[in-house]
Amino acid sequence: MSDADERDSSDDSSSGAFGAAIERGEDVPLLTGDGEYTGDISLPGTTHLAIRRSDHAHARIESVDTSDAAAVDGVVAVFTGEDVVESGVPNTIPTAWDLPGLVQPQYRMLATDKVRHEGTAVAAVVAETAHAARDALELISIEYEPLEHVTDPVEAVERDVPPVHDEAEDNVAFDFELGDGDATDEAFADADRVASVDLRQPRIIPNAMEPRAALADWEETTGKLRLWMTSQNPHLHRMLLSAGTLGLPENEIQVIAPEVGGGFGSKIYHYPDEAVTAWCSMQLGRPVKWQATRSESYLTDCHGRDHVTTGEIALDDDGTIRGVRVETHAGLGAQLSQFGTATPSYLYATILSGQYAIPAIHCRVVGAFTNTTPVDAYRGAGRAEGIYVIERLVDVGARELGMDPAELRRRNLIQPDEFPFETAAALVYDSGEYERAMDAALEHVDYDELRERQDELREEDRYLGIGVANFVESAGLSPSGLAGDLGAQAGGWESSIVRFDSTGSVTVLAGTADQGQGHRTTYAQIAAEELGLSVDDVTVVEGDTDRIPQGMGTYGSRSASVGGGSIARGAREVREKARRIAAHQLEASVDDIEFDDGEFRVAGAPDRSLHIRTIAHEAYLGHDLPEGMDPGLEETNFYDPENFTYPFGTHVAVVEVEPETGEIEIERYVAVDDCGEIINPMIVEGQVHGGIAQGIGAALYEGAAYDDDGHLETRRMDEYAVPHSTQLPEFETDNTVTPSPHNPIGVKGVGESATIAATPTVVSAVVDALEPFDVDHLDMPITPESVWRATEADR
Amino acid sequence: MSEHDISVTVNGEQHELTVEPRTLLVTALREKLGYTGANVGCETGRCGACTVRENGETIKSCTRLAVQSDGSEIETVEGLADDGDLTTLQERFREHHGLQCGYCTPGMLVSADTFLRENEDPSREEIREAIEGNLCRCTGYQNIVDAVEATADQLGEQR
Numbered sequence: 042m043s044d045a046d047e048r049d050s051s052d053d054s055s056s057g058a059f060g061a062a063i064e065r066g067e068d069v070p071l072l073t074g075d076g077e078y079t080g081d082i083s084l085p086g087t088t089h090l091a092i093r094r095s096d097h098a099h100a101r102i103e104s105v106d107t108s109d110a111a112a113v114d115g116v117v118a119v120f121t122g123e124d125v126v127e128s129g130v131p132n133t134i135p136t137a138w139d140l141p142g143l144v145q146p147q148y149r150m151l152a153t154d155k156v157r158h159e160g161t162a163v164a165a166v167v168a169e170t171a172h173a174a175r176d177a178l179e180l181i182s183i184e185y186e187p188l189e190h191v192t193d194p195v196e197a198v199e200r201d202v203p204p205v206h207d208e209a210e211d212n213v214a215f216d217f218e219l220g221d222g223d224a225t226d227e228a229f230a231d232a233d234r235v236a237s238v239d240l241r242q243p244r245i246i247p248n249a250m251e252p253r254a255a256l257a258d259w260e261e262t263t264g265k266l267r268l269w270m271t272s273q274n275p276h277l278h279r280m281l282l283s284a285g286t287l288g289l290p291e292n293e294i295q296v297i298a299p300e301v302g303g304g305f306g307s308k309i310y311h312y313p314d315e316a317v318t319a320w321c322s323m324q325l326g327r328p329v330k331w332q333a334t335r336s337e338s339y340l341t342d343c344h345g346r347d348h349v350t351t352g353e354i355a356l357d358d359d360g361t362i363r364g365v366r367v368e369t370h371a372g373l374g375a376q377l378s379q380f381g382t383a384t385p386s387y388l389y390a391t392i393l394s395g396q397y398a399i400p401a402i403h404c405r406v407v408g409a410f411t412n413t414t415p416v417d418a419y420r421g422a423g424r425a426e427g428i429y430v431i432e433r434l435v436d437v438g439a440r441e442l443g444m445d446p447a448e449l450r451r452r453n454l455i456q457p458d459e460f461p462f463e464t465a466a467a468l469v470y471d472s473g474e475y476e477r478a479m480d481a482a483l484e485h486v487d488y489d490e491l492r493e494r495q496d497e498l499r500e501e502d503r504y505l506g507i508g509v510a511n512f513v514e515s516a517g518l519s520p521s522g523l524a525g526d527l528g529a530q531a532g533g534w535e536s537s538i539v540r541f542d543s544t545g546s547v548t549v550l551a552g553t554a555d556q557g558q559g560h561r562t563t564y565a566q567i568a569a570e571e572l573g574l575s576v577d578d579v580t581v582v583e584g585d586t587d588r589i590p591q592g593m594g595t596y597g598s599r600s601a602s603v604g605g606g607s608i609a610r611g612a613r614e615v616r617e618k619a620r621r622i623a624a625h626q627l628e629a630s631v632d633d634i635e636f637d638d639g640e641f642r643v644a645g646a647p648d649r650s651l652h653i654r655t656i657a658h659e660a661y662l663g664h665d666l667p668e669g670m671d672p673g674l675e676e677t678n679f680y681d682p683e684n685f686t687y688p689f690g691t692h693v694a695v696v697e698v699e700p701e702t703g704e705i706e707i708e709r710y711v712a713v714d715d716c717g718e719i720i721n722p723m724i725v726e727g728q729v730h731g732g733i734a735q736g737i738g739a740a741l742y743e744g745a746a747y748d749d750d751g752h753l754e755t756r757r758m759d760e761y762a763v764p765h766s767t768q769l770p771e772f773e774t775d776n777t778v779t780p781s782p783h784n785p786i787g788v789k790g791v792g793e794s795a796t797i798a799a800t801p802t803v804v805s806a807v808v809d810a811l812e813p814f815d816v817d818h819l820d821m822p823i824t825p826e827s828v829w830r831a832t833e834a835d836r
Numbered sequence: 837m838s839e840h841d842i843s844v845t846v847n848g849e850q851h852e853l854t855v856e857p858r859t860l861l862v863t864a865l866r867e868k869l870g871y872t873g874a875n876v877g878c879e880t881g882r883c884g885a886c887t888v889r890e891n892g893e894t895i896k897s898c899t900r901l902a903v904q905s906d907g908s909e910i911e912t913v914e915g916l917a918d919d920g921d922l923t924t925l926q927e928r929f930r931e932h933h934g935l936q937c938g939y940c941t942p943g944m945l946v947s948a949d950t951f952l953r954e955n956e957d958p959s960r961e962e963i964r965e966a967i968e969g970n971l972c973r974c975t976g977y978q979n980i981v982d983a984v985e986a987t988a989d990q991l992g993e994q995r
Contacts, residue, residue, distance in 0.1 A: 064930050071938030072926040074873020074913035078939065081872040172856065250877050250885055250939040250973050302875070302939030303973050335878040557937030557974050727933045727979060734976030758882035758971070766964040766977040 056638065059570035059786075062723035065562045066576075067555075076300045079254040079269050080332050087256070088117050090318055090331040091174035093164040093181050094340065095156035098192070098412040098751025099203070100185035102154060102163065109180040110166055115173030118325060119181065120165045122151035125320060131288045134311050134376070135281065138383035139528040140215045140408075146206035148376045150286055150313045150320065156185070157205050157375035158412050159752055160340030162313045167321050167329055190412035190751040194372035195349050197409040205375055205410035214373055214408040215382060219390035220466055225403035228364030232355035236441035238433050240352070241820045242426055243744035244372070245345040245419050246755065248763050249556070251302025252333040253342065255315040257322035265293050266323065270315050272298040272584070273308045273554055274594020277531065278315070279586045281379075286316040287323070298584035304556040305420040305735070307342040309596045310379045314341065339756040344745055345419020347372035348385065348426050354434040360444055360452040364401035365393055367430055373408050374415035381417045382408065387527050388423025388515070394464035395431040396475045396511040396689060397453040402465040412751050418596065420735055421796040424514040432510045432801035436808065437817055445492070446805070447483060447509045451476065454511075468515060470687045471783045474715070478777045479511060482691035482713040485773060491695065499813060505708075506696045506810025510801040513689040516598035516790035519682040533681065535603040536591040539568060539611035540675035543661035545654025547572060547579045549611075552592015553604035554584045558792060559724045560600060566720050567605050567786060571612035572653055573639030591679070598790035601720060602686045602781070609785045611678035618674060619656040625667040626651060626659065686781040686789040690714040692733075692798040694806040700814065700832040703825030705741060705807055707770040712798065715777045717789035722776070729774050729795045736799020738764045740807075744822045762822075842906035846871060847915030855902045861895075862886045864902035865912065873913035873942040877971070884970030887943035888912045894950045896969075913942035916949060925949055925987045934983035936974030944970045948984045956995075958988055 070076045107119040125132055126149075134148040152161050164181050168174035191197045197205070197212040204210050229235060255270040266289060272278050275296035283291040301308060314331055322329040333341070349370045355363040371385035380388075390404035435453075439446035454475045455462050462470045488507070495505040518524055519533035538550040549568050553560060565579035572579075582588055595604070616636065623641035624631040633644045642650040651659075656674070659665065663672035695709040712729055719725050742762035746754040755761035762768075780787030800821065807823050808816055814832040839854050846869060853868050865871040865888070874897055877885035881899040888897045889911040916923050922930070925948060935941045944967060951958070951966040958966070963984045964977065972980065 065933070068930045068935060068938070069922070071935055071941050072913075072922060072929055072945065073917045073920075074871070074942050076938050077872075078875070080876070081866075083867075172858070248973055250883065250937065250971065251875065252877070300938065303937040305973070332876075335880070335883075557935075559936070723933045727936060727975060730976035730978050731936060731974045732976075735973075757880055758878040759880055763883075763971050763973060765969075765971055766967045766981070767961075769977055771960075772976060772978055 056569050056573050058566040058576050065559050067561045078300045079271050084328040087328040087330050088167050089171040089174045090329050091166050091178045092162050093178050095161040097185050098159050098190035099188040100156050103184035106182040110177040113177040115169040116177045117167045122153035125150050133285050135285045136377035137379040137530045140382050143215045144209040146208050150316050165317050192411050192413050192747040194370040194409040197411045212410045217386040217406040220403040222403045225364045225366050225401040228401040229355040232363040233358045234356045234441050236437040237353040238437050238818050240350050242346040242348040244347045246745050247305045247307035247419050249303030252338045254332045255318040256330045257319040258328040259322040261326045267295045268319050269297045271301050271308050273304045275586050276592040281311040295587045298554050301556040306418045336756050343378050343415050343417035347416050352430045352434045354438045356438050360449045362399050362453045367404040369406045371408050372411050374413045376415045378415040378417035384418045384423040389427045391466045391468050392424045392427035393431050394466045396513050398455050421793045425797040428512045428797050429801045436805050471781045472779050473689050474779050478713045478715050479691040482693045485711045486693050504698045504810040506806040508694040508802045508806025511691050512798045513687050514797050515685040517602040517686050518597050521681050534679050535607045536679045537607040537611050538677045539615050541657035543658050545657045549581045550589040551583050553595045553600040563720045567608050568612045598792040601788045602784050602790045606785045607678045607680035611676045614676040619653050622656050623651045684783045688716045688789040688794045692802040694802045696806040698810040703828035710770050711773045713775045714794050715779050716791035717781045718787035725791050728791045732795025733772050733799045736796040740800045740803035740821050742822050840903050846910045859902045861900040861902045861905050862897035871912045875939050884943040885940050887946045894947050928983040928986045932979045932983040934980040940972045
């Protein structure tokens with residue numbers, strides 16, 4: 042049965058839970074200080090780990106002397122990379138995505154030969170107190186032979202520099218191509234006009250409010266490792282600890298993600314630190330706790346983006362887009378992180394068609410090793426970078442044609458009757474009504490009137506800018522077979538268990554892992570809807586590999602569509618088993634049993650009925666079940682979707698820019714999102730708000746910088762601008778609803794949409810404001826200084 | 837390293853404890869006394885996740901030494917709710933979806949609660965300024981502003 046068939050459920054199970062703005066059950070402990078994050082947990086006898094990190098960008102390790110550190114009061118042990126090697130564990134942090142010709146250098150838990158970026162983990166101190174561990178850290182003596190470094194992804198491959206890894210002399214990890222180069226060349230040759238843009242997408246530092254942390258407890262007597270950690274995907278961490286770093290059987294590792302204080306991608310990846318924490322506990326037979334400081338987070342949490350791109354667009358005079366050509370150098374950092382290879386390749390190049398019917402697309406991406414913190418997926422991963430490029434190209438194309446940028450967009454939109462739509466960049470979009478969302482967004486701001494006001498204000502030397510960006514994203518990476526064909530080293534499915542107990546309450550065990558998205562509420566809504574119950578009857582459990590046997594976790598906007606899809610399917614299986622029990626006990630044919638609001642009724646005999654809670658009780662009694670039926674009422678579901686889902690929408694920003702000071706004020710920000718069916722509008726809106734905030738942050742405030750010595754300049758919160766409350770405008774949000782036919786509940790996902798949309802929207806608005814100064818493009822973050830410099834010549 | 841005996845009252849309960857001179861107030865609260873509501877987000881006083889009230893004024897407990905707080909009255913997020921009942925402010929945070937991951941929430945609540953004692957009828961701009969020192973990476977702040985505004989309205993009606 043296809044997912045589309047599954048969506049046609051004849052039952053009216055509607056409890057009203059699905060689609061309601063239900064307040065979050067998870068909030069109460071978070072509001073009272075009772076929420077338990079990893080750092081809040083302690084075990085008797087806990088020791089504290091501190092990690093000595095490289096202060097060189099690139100250097101050979103000559104020697105590591107730990108004797109002074111080991112002599113500090115309270116120090117239990119000091120370990121080096123050689124100690125890890127000698128322990129015989131696999132000691133390999135693997136990338137989870139292979140690409141043709143990919144160079145995969147060794148990535149160890151603690152460095153032994155060279156350090157390749159500032160912040161590389163070199164040695165570990167375990168002490169009775171965190172203070173003692175930090176004191177001792179300073180006394181580890183490391184001799185380095187400094188090497189020339191490179192931080193820029195273009196320089197890394199074009200300048201003659203010592204390679205980051207000997208295996209890649211030219212610093213090229215991969216050279217990736219997508220699309221039809223010949224067809225694209227032809228399109229450009231035949232087109233009336235060509236426009237281009239050179240752009241940089243700087244590194245973003247995720248800045249989850251909770252820095253990463255881990256608490257490991259190795260039980261020598263049972264040979265079992267328990268690891269509490271700040272994880273978006275405890276099951277993947279279990280797998281990577283097993284097969285990659287520690288070499289324990291998977292079933293002897295329990296990974297627990299308690300409350301997790303934000304992730305945005307940064308808590309997906311297997312880093313050295315949590316593995317070292319666990320390894321230290323195994324060496325010492327004592328609980329070991331590691332808590333990153335904020336500056337450690339800046340140096341070690343995977344950064345996002347880091348693209349240097351040339352984009353070209355070929356157009357006809359009537360505005361028809363004929364082709365798009367893109368060449369990007371993507372910085373990967375010093376090591377290949379989990380999705381560090383997938384993000385700038387398959388997640389980026391494939392979205393370059395945006396919402397438009399573009400006949401020819403070609404993209405080349407050179408993935409470059411640099412002496413910087415590894416780069417991996419950050420909110421919007423790959424899609425954000427790709428949509429930014431196509432939306433900037435449409436804007437410069439519109440200016441080349443002298444056409445209104447909204448009009449140029451409209452003329453090229455994929456139409457509703459063209460779905461499923463196969464793009465020239467290898468995706469098949471599921472469903473979309475792009476023009477409806479775009480119209481709604483433009484109506485919200487009264488676009489035509491705004492353009493008139495813009496003209497009037499320019500007469501007074503005031504510079505209003507209107508930015509319009511359309512986006513589509515690929516969410517919920519799947520199915521597993523396709524992902525495997527493209528190089529994925531893990532599946533794209535999700536797993537859940539829907540379990541009634543004998544008293545009629547329901548537990549949902551989900552393989553995803555929340556970091557603030559509100560899964561416990563939305564998943565309860567899905568299950569309650571399918572089972573005709575109230576959300577209060579459903580308890581959702583996540584984030585513990587011993588309680589939930591299998592899962593993949595939360596990233597790529599997959600939780601509602603893949604995780605929620607699995608729960609809906611499991612709940613339907615449970616409902617069907619309950620129906621068979623009801624038919625048996627009501628002495629009716631299964632086909633004659635109707636289900637409404639939790640009640641199974643015999644068609645035409647409304648007084649003959651059984652509630653699903655009663656059935657649950659009967660299922661566990663087991664006294665009177667249909668012949669051959671096993672007792673109990675629970676189902677385990679593995680859901681491997683038939684395709685991605687494709688959320689979309691249009692965002693509009695209205696800004697006023699003051700060229701004399703470079704000041705940018707966002708007057709209005711309007712977001713119209715279509716994430717398919719909406720499980721909880723309050724939570725969807727919250728995701729959109731947060732997404733816009735991070736998108737605006739990237740456009741105007743955020744960006745990591747390295748100095749000439751390869752040191753990270755932006756390593757504290759007063760050097761890296763996480764937007765605060767007075768830097769963000771009020772958001773005006775709305776939704777259209779175009780269900781995904783690829784998903785059992787019609788949802789598409791919403792976690793990353795607004796970040797993807799907001800960066801091009803805001804950049805477009807600022808550049809639009811500066812049109813009288815002949816500014817075609819400004820790189821992010823657009824600061825007052827960059828505005829001032831761009832307009833300087835004209836003042 | 838030398839140690840000091842200090843006395844602090846936290847949420848009305850007096851505690852005697854021994855700390856190193858370098859022990860931060862937030863560390864003493866979290867690790868010595870078990871008040872884990874205040875979180876550590878940045879160690880530079882920038883993010884506000886560690887905000888508590890000392891003698892009626894909000895402070896960032898990661899930039900204060902525990903010895904400086906000897907003899908002080910400290911209020912943490914754990915002291916806001918009365919016998920497990922959420923305060924109006926906490927209720928409105930929930931109603932307006934003013935939190936997602938919840939890590940900034942304890943500090944945000946303490947800041948907003950203190951602010952509302954000083955300004956009973958604030959504008960949205962004043963609310964935004966009041967919480968400027970508390971960073972949130974999830975919500976984009978708008979729902980937090982809504983929650984604080986709704987609290988002020990409700991408390992105003994009750995007066």
